[in-house]
Amino acid sequence: MCGIFGTLNYEYAVSEEQVFAGLLHRGPDEQGCFNSRSVNLYHTRLAIQDLSTSGQQPMKYNGLVIVFNGEIYNHMELRKKYRLEAVSNSDTLTILMLFERIGMKMLEEFDGMFAFALYDTLNLRLYLARDRAGKKPLYIYQKGESFVFSSELNILQQVCKPEINYAALADYLYLGHHYRKATPYHLVNELENGHYVVIDTLPGQAQDICWFKIEEAYRNDRQLPYEDALMQLDQHLNRAVKRRIESADLDVGSFLSGGIDSGIVTAMAAQQQSRLKTFTVKVAGSFDESLLAEKVARKYDTDHTVVEIDFSDLSNDIEKIISNHGEPNSDNSAIPSYYVAREAKKYITVVLNGDGADELFGGYRRYVPFKHIDFFNPNQFTKISSGILAKILPVANQKQSLYTYCYRLLKFASYTDLVKIYCSASSDLFVGFEDVFIQKPTMLAITSDLERYNSYAISPLKKLLLMDFESMLFSRLLPKMDIATMAHSIEGRSPFLAKEVLDFAPGLPDHFKIRNIQTKQILRDLGKRYLPEALIHQPKRGFEIPLQKWVDHELWEVMQHYLFAGDALYPKIIRKEFIEQLIARRISISDERRAKILFCVFSLEVWHKSL
Template sequence: MCGIYGSTIKYSDDVVRSKLGIINFRGPDYCGIMQIDDVTLGHNRLAILDLDSRSNQPLSYFHLQIVFNGEIYNYKEIKEKLLKKGYRFSTKSDTEVICAAYLAYGKECLDHFNGMFAFVIYDSTRKRFFGARDRLGKKPLYYSHQGRLFEFASQSSQIKINREFSLDNQSVNDYLIWGYIPEPNSIWKEVKQLPAGSFFVYDLEKGALEIDKYWDVDYDRKNIFSGTYDDAKIKLKEILNDAVSIRMHADVPLGVFLSGGIDSSLVAAIAASKKDKVKTFSIKFQEKDFDESQYAIQVAEHLRTEHHTILCNYDEGIDLINNFSTYYDEPFADSSAIPTMLLSKHTRKQVTVALSGDGGDEAFAGYERYKWINLVNKSIFKLPLPIRKPIGKLVSMSPKYKHKLIGLGVGEKDIESLYIKMLGGLENSWIKDPEKGMPTPFMHIFENKSDKDFLERISDFDIKTYLNGDINTKVDRASMAFSLESRAPLMDYRVVEFSRSLPLSFKYNRGNQKMILKDVLYDYLPHRLFDRPKSGFTMPLKDWFRNELKSYVMDNLSSSSLQNIPGINIQRTQEIIKQHMDGKWNRYPQIWKLLVLSQWLKKHNF
């Protein structure tokens, strides 16, 4: 896990070092710079495999030079095949394996890699860059292309140094709706994200950039599992065991994030079956309504792990809020980033790698909203729109904000539009042009009327959008802020592909969500430990904004401060802040979005 950088622009050594220094936390163990031809490559290393200096980057392999962020979990298997082909290696790292695989297979090398990665290879013979990002977008890769000027990095802030860029108002609008900036855009007009599951080739002599996709979700159900439920459970358990096993290989201490929920408990259980006294970590909130640390303790006791409970200290949390834009160098509004940072900060004191349970909800239909949208789809949305609209207007007249939201939702033209607006916020009257952020780049998932069930299609949609843009961004920035590598076995592409091949009834059956995943879990842990409602990983910001942080909110979102935030209706925004403070409507998600954006704009002198 590291930070990468490269450019065809001639910068001074001081500028290059400042571009690497701004993300030193991603790789504090070694900072390397290489200049070859008209290319500069840079790398911040967090040493995980082969701790020897021979594996420092930028790394040369024959006429190739590489900078690489992430891990190739199956590199030993690939290496064995390459050795038989005659390739030789001088390190024990996975970095050399990427280069050799590229020489052996060309761009098809990507089909061989199982991992989380963002890498760029400079081929000095052909004078070109070849770069790629992992299938599900665990690792970030930003770039700026202006003819013969090409620059890439792990974070957009690196590219911004020593360059004049302009704010992308479309991205600001997207952020206000989604809470993150969807690929391929960034907060800057001149900087883009390489989409997940894609690769690029940049010809230095022509200044030409080509981007193509090498992996995607199976939208059309071309691969359908034909076995029984028991067959599927056996196969899934086998894949999961290998997914965890290959992620436990590290030359540094390793632990597991354990919330006590289905996904993290399953990962912890499989890890504990392979290694004694696995270290597990959970976070504890002082507010009882948000504290579920006792469930993690129960699971840890059953698995006999070495468990550590981390208290979410209020003062520590406020410090992270005050410096949020330092860690997230683009506006990002998932408030669970704060406890994720706290968890990462204290976990890093004992381990350098942590396994997580991310990805289970998207792949196995686990979110509570799936249950609700499925009910609505099979009931009120069976009625024609002309009938639903007046019903919605009537319901929205209720003084209760939940009823108002239901009223707004009932009036949507179709169930796909309702789901998208559920994610982006049904009540967006405080945004100047909320429709500008819709439809999303992934509307084709819904427009493609395949024989997939609606729940399958929204699961596909969440894998491509929410998991990629929100969850991965949150965990990458939060863990790397404290030089901690986070690995997600449930995001192994084999797990995702297998989940896509299964009948919906194996995953969602009469309201029983993640059914097959839970049945695998019950082979390791008793059912009684999970006989409770599902809960999310959230912060008590609703109450903090009305009490301890009220003056903070009012100071940072004053009338003059709101004037500096583009894309919002100031009068309506002031009304929603008042609604929250008066206890009439829970508006903390909107307030948090505004606070984060305001802080970011001030940092960049807007």
């Protein structure tokens, strides 16, 4: 795992020391650079595969130069398929050899996570590419014919000093994260998952090409008997886990919660690697998953560690945790993710996780009603009756209660606007409070995508799963995990985001995923082959974070400092009186939603002050 940075036709001098310092946490083992004409490439390396000097970057091969962040797990299989021979086992070298053979068609062959910049010195073309899910980040600053790109926004901002995009920040507050290409800056975009950009370096002309669309997989139904689907899923996941273990020259560990996703991954990994190192989080005051996780650890005789987190340093660490992202981040689960990665680094450098399983197989409770009702196209009776009930019922305050679940269901069932429906069903921040915005959210990109998905002849559940993959997973959850792990120079690998799984899962029938009110049914049935019975029917929990308590107690002093600052940024976007009334509890809103909005605005302020 590494950090990459580069410039093309950039008129200002870039300090090599500044770049390396800004990305050192992503690659503390080695640093290197390449300079030729108008192209400059920088690389910081976290050595995991091919630990010898033959894996150093920037890597050169027959007129090609690359800086690469990620892993190609099936690269040795591809060497055999295309009869590529080399002394080094570096996957980076495989990319260069395969590019020479078939060009960018090679991306379709890769099972991996990656972001890379490949410079063809003979044809004077620069290629910037990302993997199918967007596991590894890449941000691009473009001003005319000038380009600067980076693994992280912080160093890009320090070098380019782009202007703040207030319209993008309004969209962030409404949705809770920056959607797809959007960033908080003008002239800076995130390269989307499944895309690559090819730039003709002389005129500086760029073309953005989509090489993978998961929506196409959602539009192709798989007509499989259930037992055949279960068998194929088992094979795909075992292959994915095996590849992610074998393609590391260091020991691979596994995050092990009390759920079925990480449990299945751990069970499969333990069959590949003896005394697998496993890690479970134990948080005081929340559900103790360590007891369930230990059942799996004992079953497979893993080298198990329970990481206890008490958040005693939270008020001191919170600004660093948020500012690491380089953009506002409302996902408060970034906090425990940061601490877990920090503790895991004491034992391991490569760790498996269950990321992507919920979005592909229907793991969240909110997916259940979409299996049975088309909320994207509600009838008039549903809209009117839901709206009336939502207005007269008491506000829901208990986060995990059935009443809260039904209350939120009624709220988003009453909306007709697709963006309101989606935002209410997912982030649930400012929906219903649109009048507090001074800088109005435009939500143009997400509106366009929602309208396109809604026009497809697919089920409401598939529309929501597709949207969550492209929005929640790509723009929020994967960046959170990348930043948390790379802040501590640790690499996270996600078998559920393997090439074969991404091709397979979207086309499965809805009832393979949601059966009556049971979530991710096919994974639960797969879990019966590997896991203790006690884990099979456990509900989705994630990190149970006491956000309400933090906002009112542990974080209140530091949040007050930011929210009441005379130079605060948010009053340029939303009315300050709304936040003041929210703090004073003069707004009719649940305690959980109040805390989420305040944390979302607080994150905006921390990011802004860190510039």
